[in-house]
Amino acid sequence: MIAQAIIIKNQYVLMVKQYVERGDIVWNFPGGSIEQYESPEQACIREVKEETGYDICINALLHEKNQKFSFTAEINGGELFLDVNNKDNDDIIDIAWISLHDLEKFDHITLPILELARK
Template structure:
């Protein structure tokens, strides 16, 4: 049995507002800091889209709605099943709402993505952001 079948899937929210995408810097157990999208475990009875909405509120205080599921994959670095959902910001301002999990939040421009995620994004997420953030260099 692999890790992907014994652990719950992870759902990530891809949130675009004012020509920028929301990234969070996670506190991980090794003490390293890593930028990624708001994300967390999918709970029993919850869809990937519902988890993305819930995790975004819990981590950043930002209320979002799910727009569409962009895709799923086994993450090459963690071996966990990942789901990526495009979300629309509805209410609030993104902030560090869960200080145990996050260190910082940032709204980044399209041309800044490689600085925050040097190993590249999942192709369907990159394609979505290329379309949503095109021309914002």
């Protein structure tokens, strides 16, 4: 199971650039695997902190499909940074606020979720 956060601020969305299993490099929403005894919300909060340095609060469950939970969230603390020494983040190569108008950064998986969040 996976939990991810869609964080939109001033017409920008927080994204992480990462290697995926098939060998591609893609922009994804911050998030990751739900660990045993964690709720999807707890996993989302933990993963965003680990990947971006931000503390977040979950607003709502936006979408759930095939055990992948997408939440809308807001930043409530922390600072943006990429911890290159964190072995859990070895697949992440960049973190950025991407303009909602920069559609070529979004793929067939992230774009529909982003469209739901913009409504």
